[in-house]
Amino acid sequence: MNIKRNILLNPGPATTTDTVKMAQVMPDICPREKEFAGLMRQLRADLLRIAHAPAEKYTSVLFCGSGTINIDICLNSLLPANGRVLVINNGAYSSRAVEVCRYYGLPHIDLKSSVFAQPDLNEVERTLAENPDVAMVYTTHHETGTGVLNPIRQIGAMAHRHGAIFVADTTSSLGMIPFDMEHDNVDFCMASAQKGLMGMAGLSFIIGNEEIVRKSQEYPKRSYYCNLFMQYDCFERTGEMHFTPPVQTVYAAIQALKEYFQEGEAAKFARHKRVMEAIHHGLEEMGLREAIRRDIQSGLVASVRYPDDSNWDFTCIHDYCYERGFTIYPGKISTTDTFRLCALGAIDEPDIKAFFRTLREAFEAHGVQVPAKYDED
Numbered sequence: 001m002n003i004k005r006n007i008l009l010n011p012g013p014a015t016t017t018d019t020v021k022m023a024q025v026m027p028d029i030c031p032r033e034k035e036f037a038g039l040m041r042q043l044r045a046d047l048l049r050i051a052h053a054p055a056e057k058y059t060s061v062l063f064c065g066s067g068t069i070n071i072d073i074c075l076n077s078l079l080p081a082n083g084r085v086l087v088i089n090n091g092a093y094s095s096r097a098v099e100v101c102r103y104y105g106l107p108h109i110d111l112k113s114s115v116f117a118q119p120d121l122n123e124v125e126r127t128l129a130e131n132p133d134v135a136m137v138y139t140t141h142h143e144t145g146t147g148v149l150n151p152i153r154q155i156g157a158m159a160h161r162h163g164a165i166f167v168a169d170t171t172s173s174l175g176m177i178p179f180d181m182e183h184d185n186v187d188f189c190m191a192s193a194q195k196g197l198m199g200m201a202g203l204s205f206i207i208g209n210e211e212i213v214r215k216s217q218e219y220p221k222r223s224y225y226c227n228l229f230m231q232y233d234c235f236e237r238t239g240e241m242h243f244t245p246p247v248q249t250v251y252a253a254i255q256a257l258k259e260y261f262q263e264g265e266a267a268k269f270a271r272h273k274r275v276m277e278a279i280h281h282g283l284e285e286m287g288l289r290e291a292i293r294r295d296i297q298s299g300l301v302a303s304v305r306y307p308d309d310s311n312w313d314f315t316c317i318h319d320y321c322y323e324r325g326f327t328i329y330p331g332k333i334s335t336t337d338t339f340r341l342c343a344l345g346a347i348d349e350p351d352i353k354a355f356f357r358t359l360r361e362a363f364e365a366h367g368v369q370v371p372a373k374y375d376e377d
């Protein structure tokens with residue numbers, strides 16, 4: 001079978017290999033068969049290895065849903081009665097966590113700061129000192145909306161000094177930027193199969209401290225479908241998801257993990273870096289400017305400012321590229337118009353070079369000036 005290869009420069013789902021796509025084509029199976037439970041048991045163990053989470057202390061729990069289901073589950077399941085959540089919020093994904101708190105009526109502090117910068121750790125420390133009822137500190141590791149990387153190790157250490165657990169949304173970093181649950185002071189992290197792992201959408205997972213998961217059995221139950229302990233307990237007793245798993249997506253994830261370990265953590269990280277270097281280089285050549293300082297970037301997302309050119313129209317440029325197999329994505333910064341170019345997925349430097357040839361053509365076709373014009377000049 002010949003499957004057209006599209007280069008996805010959006011922040012996930014990412015470009016996948018044909019072998020991952022084809023892994024979904026399998027004989028029909030009832031997921032309640034022991035054979036399928038065995039596959040999920042191995043998958044859960046392999047996910048721990050990616051997060052460097054020793055199996056004696058950590059567990060991984062799978063869910064059927066997109067990545068946001070993890071945010072929902074961690075917040076509603078891991079907050080004891082009388083506890084408060086502190087959300088360290090410098091972007092769209094932490095704002096989503098604040099919204100989840102609001103929907104469940106969870107007591108929370110929204111420690112909001114500029115989306116163009118990392119959070120101020122002194123302010124985090126002060127907030128924790130002033131609010132001893134904070135039982136959970138929550139933040140996003142890589143704010144995919146901007147590309148800012150947050151200092152989780154320091155934030156986790158502060159949370160622990162103040163007796164709180166630390167939950168990090170690592171949806172857009174796990175499997176790309178190497179990290180270590182223990183060393184980085186993370187009690188719970190999360191991701192979905194279609195980002196760093198280069199699998200298919202529909203399977204998400206939480207990796208966390210098993211003792212805390214067990215303790216959460218005593219916490220208020222705020223959701224039926226999205227409860228962490230309930231799903232964990234079901235996996236431990238039966239090896240299965242409580243409800244129907246996304247069978248074909250699980251097959252794809254298993255193949256994706258096989259390819260992850262074949263490529264290797266360090267080589268994969270180096271490839272993502274190489275892709276982002278090529279993106280930075282291509283942007284510079286076209287005079288396009290970024291919204292976020294290089295030294296706080298994750299190396300996985302570039303937020304590119306719209307040129308101040310009357311012929312610029314994101315949709316037209318997007319459509320030109322899309323018709324030629326390249327997907328670019330709108331930004332998520334409310335005060336500045338940006339689009340995003342991301343280094344996720346099964347792509348490499350030559351794909352980015354080919355993309356910039358197409359982008360340049362798109363500019364020419366629509367009369368957008370190269371090098372790009374900006375009013376501040």
Ligand SMILES: *Cc1c(COP(=O)(O)O)cnc(C)c1O
Pocket residue numbers: 011012066067068069093140142143144169170171172192
């Ligand atoms: C992609 C992403 C999510 C999940 O988004 P879904 O659309 O639900 O898959 C959550 N957090 C971050 C940081 C993300 O990048």
